[in-house]
Amino acid sequence: MPIYEYIKKGKVHYKYAFEVKDTNGKRKTIKESGFTKKTECKIAEALARTEWEKGNHINPSAITFGDYITEWLKNKKDIGVKTRHTNVGHINNHILPAIGHIPLQKLTYEDIEYLIQEMQKKVLPNGKNLAEGTIRKVFNLVQTSLRAAVKRELIMRNPIDKLDKGSKPKAGKPKYDYWSVEEVNEFLSNLKHRLKILFILAIYTGMRRGEILALKWKDINFKTRQIRIAKAKTDAGERSITTSKFVIGALTDHFNQVLAEKSKYNESYIDNNYIICDELGHSLSTSNFHKFWTRKLEATGVRKIRFHDLRHTCASLMFSAGVHPKVVQEMLGHSSIKVTLDMYSHMMPNMQADAATAMENLLSQTEDNPPEKE
Template structure:
């Protein structure tokens, strides 16, 4: 594995041939290495990566994995995946050969995260672990890695939070009265609480999404901010694209808000703010009103709990929230539905004795 010295610059470089994934023979040159060993290591790792050898370094395989993900995921999803891998996984395993990572290594990594003084939530730990497992699943399926050591080791964290925070109508009214000094904030929280839409769906709304005659709201896009760029994307799930009914008071609130704007361009975003703004405003409103602190997403839970309290079925709640399937709704909110087992048994008893 010869490498060469650039006498003029006092650095090393490597120049070699390799075969790409299509079977084409190509030449690769890389300059600027301070040490001969660094140039040799680069060439060795590069060849392993393109040969698909499982003894390549974990960080090299991550490049292959992310390259595949980039063509299949939304920009925001991809960006989140990159951040999670680079911040929580690669610092620990980056230099290790992929096929040398064993369950004991993963167990130590899990314990380190579990005991971290940043006190990560159980759902976050689960997400990180799932991402790590996905990388090895990819290696097993496409690069002949013998097994997935994360799966052998077992999971950490849990899929759903132990408790769910939400506001009652009285708590919401106390809160919203304290943010009505900002018309945009008031309408944002009214919509989130009374419709149950996601904050990204709300921030993508334009006036054209409202049908004031038929009292409906079309959810057909999602807002996200990546670096400094505002993005309008497709809904989070297939069922996320939906039309929901709105009450007359919601229609009136929206129309009154639009009147306050001196100009409005067709298909312009109704709220030209970010998720950071909404998070700041919910903290401000909680502090002023004295109601318990909840997350912005908990307003969605508040709407769902209100519908359940009013007696609406899981199917209707699922359709209104845009869940991918009713199982998601039941798994998330089943504990809020009253236990009707006793009532069911009593009704069957009455039916049994109906002819007596």
């Protein structure tokens, strides 16, 4: 077996390498390193051989970029169903018509420029141009696939590396929308739904949708008014936040409602301990969540925003109430206060004015009351 041992940072590692011939009879080496256990390396080597024998390895001299990126996406494992579906649409609607016919190894930065220009000129059936965000996502998809091609030694270098910075789609600043106090009160007062607690938690705590849907009753300490939030993927880890008496009261009412539903449906009730669940105890599905949210907005007649904007609404209301940015960071679970300030500095227009006034008051008091001379 072509398994090799080597030392890295004083520790034993393993790698495999074996030679094959492509359809043109040209020899190439398939290899991978970085394994800390010999057994893992053997298994990976066997899988690589099987993949080659099934014909899944690409002959770079014969494949077009369209065929390559389609196959690359097909074999990509670390994306969800919805993202995969969106990316397939980007490939079929934008990438294939513009540069799909070009051989992978002959793709140039001029071809990437042409793709971007074609997307920028495109007019949709509604008469609008393709959104900048969509163009940026298509560009990122192409870039990621080409990085993978370089890593697999299918091409020598990524043609995007030669692209002028000004030619690349610019990342626009994210737009944050949020409700005023009046809009929040209008929404909550007009909302009639058994899952009203979902929206109360979003507005009063700033929790993300996924965090709220993952909450279980064991995460609530009714005595200390604390909510334990499980670790999120991208920001700060597991955290606890202290909430208001109003939120705890709303949670208590919802708990009593759930108890009544358990009693009503008896053996048909599936007790998964989720706070947000349907009448039979099943967790709330995210597949139709947007439609669910849209219906609630229409029912209450409040100005339309995204559900995620309730998180921004929470931040805005806290800043309006004079809450310190560090507390807001901890509530929202940002990885650092810098993230909070970068996102919400526009919501704090009076902070510099308040600081200037505080300094003036402090110094004027000093001038009015100079230290006594000995």
